[in-house]
Amino acid sequence: MKRILVVVDNLNSGGIASVVLNISESADTENYIFDYIVYKQPNKEIVQRIEKIKGKYFVVNRLSETTPFKYVKNIREIIRTNGPYDAIHAHTSSFIWLSCLAAKKENISIRVGHAHGSKNSKQFLLSEMFYSTLKFLNRKYCTKKIACAEISGQYIFGNEFDFIPNFIDHKKYLTVNKEEIDEFMLQHNIPRTFEIYCFIGYLGGEKNPMFALKLFKEILSDHSNSLLLIAGEGPDSNQIGEYIKENKMENKVKMFGNTDKVKEILQISHTLLMPSFSEGMSMALLEAQISGVNCIVSKGVPKTNDIKAGLFHQCPILSVSNWIDMIKEVKKRDKISQIEIVKSLQKIEYNKESVVKKYEIIYSNLNSE
Template sequence: MNDRSERPKRVLHIVSGMNRGGAETMIMNMYRHTDRRRVQFDFISHREETCDYDPEIISLGGRVFYVPSIGSAGLLSYLKNIREILIENGPFAAVHAHTDFQTGFAALAAKLAGVPVRICHSHNTAWKPNPRLLDTLQLHLFRWFMFSCSTALCACGKDAGRFLFGGNKMRKNAVHLLQNGIDLDRFQEANSRSKAVMKQRFGIRENVLVIGHVGRFFEQKNHPFLLELAVRFKKAETPFQAVLAGDGPLRRQMEEQAAELGLENDILFLGVVEDIPALMRTFDVFVMPSLFEGLPLVLVEAQASGLPCVVSDRITEETDMGIGLLKRLSLEAGFERWTEEISRAAQTEKPSWSEIQSGLAERGYDAKANLARLMDLYSISAAEGQ
């Protein structure tokens, strides 16, 4: 491996931090299946502390570089820092930016460093619950940098593509759709395990309705709505347990609010969970009342687990895998309607594994299959990447 031509081609992913979010999990799902003798992933993170996936990245031979965000460092310092990393640690075959509206600046830094492939990737359908006129004007400016400095635009779904790049780019088929693929083998294996054993592992009660949610504790996930649903189930004297997995800046506030509502014994805050397929095995229904989303990977994972899902209609219809498990509902429908739909969904008959596998694969959510498409975007041959 001393000869430069024998070294793996390196791709640099730029992320806010490699914690267990949908985009980050999608990257890792494909990274694990990459032939790392030929292609290696590195990461720029805007978080100085160690993130959930950082140890695994390093164990797989990747590198994690810390760069302060634009908000912390300022635009010129941000560009300078990324350019220096690219020059000092390259060469890089591609730079793949996942930071939504800031991706254009990452692409500019990569262009200045001479990186041939520069990808801007959209993972969201909005970036603020109530954007102002100034926010909209800023987005148009951000798009100019994306269009001018990238060599390819990518999105996890059509709605995410329209949000970040505009309807015109979508109509011209100028955006590559790369769904957030998952490792289907892990879900098939988890679906064969004992549900009772998995409940015991996570400390989840038996003989109750288990309402599950996985998501970071940020405003967009709308956790207060979940707490109010729990209040309604308790008032109705329905035996239940709400299980919330994830971490984030609002977690402590939600824990305190749950205590104030007298829900200490009804809601289980698990924090970050590594084995999502095993956790999903314990749920009876998955609930996601988000204010906005891109195309949340966790909903694909829930359906891969055969779970009925009740979600807000702010979440794109593209999350429906066509296997009869997804119910979209307006947040304005009222808590009574939500509790009714959750109770009804929990009685849904689980589809067979072959139906689950077929539904997800047909819609492009098999991580192994998506790896070849990703290598095409990087202008790396399939033989090199797998």
């Protein structure tokens, strides 16, 4: 039995949380147990999922609430008290190296750093020299460096990393419960005759949600029987709400906040809009394609998000008119079958079995220093 200690911001919401739980729940439970260090108390549902796979969780202060010395000390104490662990797997952005340093001091030879997302130039104000130092430290203390996208690996490690795609258990998204979908549409007053668009993700920063809203306003001018479903929260939430009211779109745009109904939203959507300035590997984008939803994306979205099933449509210019033209063109295409989607996942090895096997090899056979 191998024991893996996972370090992650939180498990309650977001793409990284989904990645972490997908890995843990898909691994061979007879051979692997996962414990978690988190900065936020898991909710009841997540606690039940952790207990189901026989794991434990430990809540520590995030780095901004403590000092690097105390942070490392806390992780070392968790390892000593609850170990031994065979590997540590850290998902904590530029500061992956701190938990890996703690693991090295406690003689954990397999130390995996995992890069997600992408750099937000508006948020990072410190010098490039500072971030170059963090990249060096991440490379120094991680014995295995993983990225879900090229831009993610370059930002966290600089170089010397391996690409492993995020994955989803596609069976969950190919199975449709008609009664649940009917209830969801009835509850939210969603007409079946409408063309449904969706935006799923953080409402702010690099996700560029206001572009999606302005694009949808233009769509409405020609096709009034359209609806935009927005799932997510963020600093732009109030601005989005005000824009909706100012343009009298209250009956055409529905905001769900952070919701557990993403599957239902995707099952009834025809088109996902992702106008991100920059993106890593998006779980929402994978979920959408697996659900058979056409995805219109910006050039800031890496092509590694494409599952090669004919549902990934990249618009090189971030202008409303160009996106309108692409949406019209995509509407003319034939619907992609579930069989074709599954074959595509397996062919490019984005399916669960292929990806989990790579992690099991890392946890078991990585050469120690």
